[in-house]
Every structure is written in C-alpha cells, then in structure tokens.
Amino acid sequence: MSPEANHLLAGLGTGLCGGVLSGLFGVGGGVVMVPLLGLVLHLDQHRAQGATLAAMLLPTGLPAVLQYRSRGIHTSLRLVGVLVLAFLFGIYGGARVANLIPSEPLRWGYAAFLVLLALKTFFRRELEPVDRTVEPLDLSTGLWTAGAPIGLLAGVVSGLTGLGGAVVVIPLLASRFRMTQHEAQLTSLAMLLPPIGLPGVYVYAKAQGGLPWGVIAGVALGFAIGALAGARVATRVHGAKLKQSYAVVVLLMALLVVLRGR
Template sequence: MTFAPGHLLAGLGTGLCGGLLSGLFGVGGGIVMVPLLGLVLHLDQHRAQGATLAAMLLPTGLPAVLQYRSRGIHTSLRLVGVLVLAFLFGIYGGSLVANRIPSEPLRWGYAAFLVLLAFKTFFRHEPAPVDRTLEPLDLSTGLWSAGVPIGLLAGVVSGLTGLGGAVVVIPLLASRFRMTQHEAQLTSLVMLLPPIGLPGVYVYAKAQGGLPWGVIAGVAVGFAVGALGGARVATRIQGVKLKQTYAVIVLLMALLVALRGR
C-alpha cells in the first residue's frame, strides 16, 4: 500500500485502542489491532497480523508494567525467561504455517478463534482470591515443565493469529501457578518487553514482500500511550469484571472480522 499521512493517524488510533486493551487485560492488543487494521486501512489478514506483531517489537508495554509494579503487583523474571525462550520457537513455526494459508480462510479462522476465546474466557471458572501475605507466589515446581509448553503454545498461537500470545499465557498461568488475574497480566506484559515477535515479523515481511512500516510506527506510538492508561484503570478493577469485559470485547472484534467479509 502507498503510505499517506492519514495512514499514520489511523495507525495511532488503532494503536491507542490496542494499548488500552493491553493495559487493561495484559494482552498484546492484537485482538483489537488486527481487525481495525483490516477494517480502516483495508490490509489483508496476513499484512494486518504481521503489522501488529511488528508494532509490538518495541517495549511499548513498559509504561503499563511500571504502573502494575507501582501498585505492588509482581511476577518472576525466571518464569518470564522460560516463557520467552519457548515462545521464540513457537512464533516462528506458527508464522510459517499462517503464511501458507490463503487470506480468506485465515481471516475466518481468526474470527472463529476469537469467538471460541470469548466464550471460554466468559465462562472460565474464577479461582478463589489469593492473599499474597499468607500464600506467597510459589514457582519452585513446574518452572520448566509447565513454562516451556505454555510459552511454546503461546508462540504458535501468536504466529498463526498475530496476537501477542497472552490469550494463552494468562489463563494457563492462573491455572498452573495460582497467579491472580493481575499477576498473570503483568507476566504477559513483561514477556512483551523484549522483541519476542521478531521471528514472526521476519516470516511475515518476507512472505508478504514487506510490511506497512509507516502505519506500524503510528500503531507503536499509540499503543504505548494506550497501555499506560489501560493499566491505570486495570489495577482498580476486580479480576472477575476484567474477565467478563475482556470476553465481550473479543466477541465484538470477531463480529467486526466477520462483517468485513461481507
């Protein structure tokens, strides 16, 4: 596509929406950004997914991470390291598969994945509240045996869909390590600080003959601003409300993707 100033503004708006979602729910923001890039800028599914991964290469979630930390919410850097290592292998493989699927089937598969995700999130059993003064976060077991499969699966999903992988990471961390919703979200955001999407961006850029870098720059700036605002709100909202709101937004994005097909 030929770059125009309006594309930068559209990228800023898209990134702002994605950043708000990321800060609120700890996800990469791709759930909003992929559909909007397709709807507003008419990018095909492959380019929209590749552009979203590229926009998240910079540490745009750092303001959100700092906001979580200022509220006394913590995670384990050892666990993050294991997740990132496995993620790098998964995203490369997932991206290779995605770029072998025609755009229309990929888009409908993406929409179907969002619908499934929305229902699983909305009806997921919420674990009992955890008091960290009485029950410290325990990562003494399962760091590698659970961390590697979680990171690998998150990478594959990210490569296939252009999402940041948090849609997999957050519920599995909450289930396996009894993390609170906020702790799992923070862990997901910290994962995104290094350029873990680089293998996927390389595959998408090579397969699609390049990506819209001007749009991507706007998305990255908007994402950083939105993530900070979203994190400030998230730390004041109960986990159950976060989960339900997230599920509704995911379902709306699936509807947008489906409507674009018409």
Template sequence: MAFDVSHLLAGLGTGLCGGLLAGLFGVGGGIVMVPLLGLVLNLDQHRAQGTTLAAMLLPTGLPAVLEYRKRGIASSLPLVGVLVLAFLFGIYGGSLVANRLPSNALRWGFAGFLVLLAIKTHLRQEASQVDRGQTPFDLTALWTWGPAIGLLAGTLSGLTGLGGAVVVIPLLAAKFRMTQHEAQLTSLMMMLPPIGLPGVYVYAKSQGGLPWVVILGVAAGFAFGALGGARLATRMRGARLKQVFAGILLLMAGLMALRGR
C-alpha cells in the first residue's frame, strides 16, 4: 500500500479509540479497532484482524502500564510470564484456524461471544482492595490456571483479532482473586512483549501483506489513547469500571452484528 494521508489519519483515529479502551479497561483494543477498520477503511474481517495484531507488536500499552503503577496498583511478574508463554502457542493455532473460516462465521461468532462475556462480567462479584505489600497474590494456581488462561486468550486472539484480554481479565479476577484494576494492569503488561508476532506472520502471509500505513497510524494513536484511558480508569471504583466494561462489550457485539447484515 502506497502512503496515503487519509489512511494514516484513519489509523490514528482508530488507534486512539482502541488505546482509550485499552487504558480504561485493560483490553487490547481489538474489540473496537477490528470493527472500526472494517467500517472506516472497508477492510475485510481477516485483514482488519491482522492489521490490529500488527499494530500491537510495538509496546504501545507502556504509557498505560506506567500510569497504573504510578497509582499504586500491583501485578505479578511470574504470572505475566506464564500467561505470555501460553498465549504464544494459542495465537499461532488460532490464526491458522481463522484463515480457514469464512468472515461471516468469525463475525457472528465474535458477536455472540461478546454478549456472553458481557453477562458474565456484569454478574461477577468485585474483589476487595487489599495492600499487596501485606497480602501478596495467591499464586497456588499459577501452573494450572495460568497456562490455561494464556492458551485460551491466545487462541481467541488469533481467531478474532482481539488481544485476548476479554478472557484474561474476568478469569484472573475469578481464579486469582484480583481486583478489576489489578486484572487490567496484568492484561496490559501482557501486551508489552510482541506476543502477537506468530499471528501477524500467518495473517500477512495469507493476505499478501498488511497495510503498513494504517498499522503505523493505529500504533501511534493507541499509545496516546492508552495513557488517557489509564488516567480515567485509576480514578474510577472497580465495581463501576466492571459494569461499564460489560456495557462496552454489548456495544461492540451490536456493531459486529450490524456489519454482518
């Protein structure tokens, strides 16, 4: 793709929206960026997913991570490491399967999954905030639930172009008793290494390349949006943040369904 200012601006706007969502809710931004790339630039499902994953190869979530840490929110580096390793296996397999499925099937499956996840998020009980210096994370399930969550998140990311955080955040909250803010920070820390590289390779090969101008725009916009989203998130109560997250999931499911009409 030749350089096109309109494509760069479209990427910037899309990345800004995705970054804001990422900083605010700890997700990779694919929830909003995949459908937006389809609507604004008319990219098909597979190309939009590959573009989203490619933009996230850069550590665009670092501004958000630093903001969460600045506000005293904790995470576990051993858990992040286990999640990332398992994620890499899942994303490669998910990307291979995705390129053998029709776009409509992926789109409707994506929408249905988001609806179910929104319901689960709404019903989940928010954990109490504790001082992690006095009460460290319970990592007894590190080698059981850690790999399972990472593998599931990676597979979902490869199939749909999501960062996998929509699985990581609720499962970390449920299995490791993290607060919403702690789970979101852990999810954001998973995005810092280029964990989407296997998926990007598969998509780029099957699509004959990806739109690099759009990718650069998305990455730049995402970094700015993530910082703003993190500042908003750290000023909100966890229970409130969780309910707004559920609403965003429903909104994105509706957007995907409209694209399938």
C-alpha cells in the first residue's frame, strides 16, 4: 500500500475516534485527534494542531447536529452567530502565538492544559436540571456581553491548542446561560458548521510550509461518520455521566501526549 493510502487510512481512523468523541461530548474532537496524529503519524505538535483545525473546516458535525435536533434538543441561532463572530478573532491571535512557541514546550503545555481541563470538568458542580417545557432558554441579557467573551476565549484556546473551543464553550454556556449539558453540546457543535477555523488554519499552514492534506481528508471523512454515531449515544445518556466520561478521556489523551515525549 502506498504511503498516501496509509496516511489516508490513518487519518480516517483518527477522525473516526475524534468524531465519536465530538458527538458524545459536543467537542471538536481535537482532544483525541491531536495526540493520535502525533502518535500514529509522528506529526510534530504544530502540524498536528494545524491538521486538526483544517479537518474541521468542512461541516463535519452536521450529522450530529441533526441527531440532537431530532431528539427535541434546540439552541439559539443568534447566540451561535455571536459566538462564531468572536471566535474568528480569537483563533487568529491564538494561532499566531502558538507558532511562536517551539514544538516541545508547546506539546508539554498542551498536555498540562488537558490535565487541568479534565480535573475542572470532573469536579465541576452540576446545575439543577432545567425543564425547557416550562422555562425557555433566556437570552434577553448577556447575548453580547457574555456570548462574545466566551466566543473570543474559545477562539484563543482553539488557536493555541488545535482544539475546537468547545472545552471553553460548553462549561461557560452551562453556567452563564443555564443550559443543560445537551443544549450546550448542541450549541458547540453548531459553531463548527461554518469554517470558523479558517484564520487559524491559514496561520498554521503559512508558518509550517503547508499541512498534510491527504491526512486531513481522511480525518474529515472519519469525523463525520463518528460524530453521528457519538451523537446517537449522547442523546440517550444523562449529562452527569457524559461529563465524567469526558474527563476520563481527556486524562487518557494527556497521558498519550506525555508517553509520546518519552
């Protein structure tokens, strides 16, 4: 089998894993894809992060979004629009900073970020369940004053780490707008439908002299398939169990990053 075919298949498997995680937890999948691209294809930290962002340019999360909506879970398109607009500014700045950091420190910083994320997620206090049949999602206050900072911060984190920004968006939406876990996950997935990672991909591709586009094609295809499967499971699982499972997965990915360094 040619190296190009091997890269495509490796990208497909990596994208499938990332897609399942994305559909399950509402994240961009970078938590899994960045470590696996480094471990399986030996991409350095910068190219792994850039490739992950590039794979998310296509609306690969659309099957998962449709699955959430078919289960009666909804979000606000106005809020999604505000989050996306602010995200575009943040990801450009975050990617610029990331490409000024050498690969080894960037990789260790990425692992440390995953550990902190896992601990924060696991110990985050759950809000009381919200009955949307009685209390609709209230966006009368904070649409811009809270939504824009959340989107901006998510963009900066995404540019720095190659993650989709959901690691910031989901907990902040749950606390600020009192969204349920599933509503916050749907909102995060809806943000991925437009090519919001384009400014970051441009910075990474220019700084790294291009990106492995064959691998990226496989990742994008695998992600779309996996996201649908993950979403079908997520809509049937209690939010608290999703949160705990996500924390465990993030810790495992941090361990993979550390082991790769050894």
